[in-house]
Amino acid sequence: MSTPTLEQFQKQVSELLLRHRSLLDVMSKFGQSGASVNRAITKAVTDCGCIELHARRQRYSDDMSLEDAKSLLESHLSGELCEHCRDVVKSELGRTLFYMTAMCNLLDIEMNEVVAGEHAKCSTLGLFNMT
DSSP: OOOOOHHHHHHHHHHHOOSOOSHHHHHHHHHHHHHHHHHHHHHIIIIIOSEEEOOOOOOOOTTSOHHHHHHHOOOOEEEOOOHHHHHHHHHHHHHHHHHHHHHHHHTTOOHHHHHHHHHHHHHHHGGGGGO
């Protein structure tokens, strides 16, 4: 089975979206789904314990080389999601993707354009993209 394209997924979402046709409804469901992703990851830490967070100040300085920064900066994450937690997080991420796509549909924005625009921005700005 091949992976569906963004265009195919966007068309499918358009056909399935019946209950939440209002942009306000979709926006609130998108926000709620993002919170559910955060909750699923939190539960992986606090309930299951398959992953742990050990956060502290990042050891970074302005005179550090790019390679040094890449090797020193940490995700603060240890462990791996167990199968159950991975399934839950993937499901919640999927729901978030669904509502983001529904927003695109209601606003007549092509997902391919969104991804292409972000890709171009990342390619152009590189590391400075998210600062």
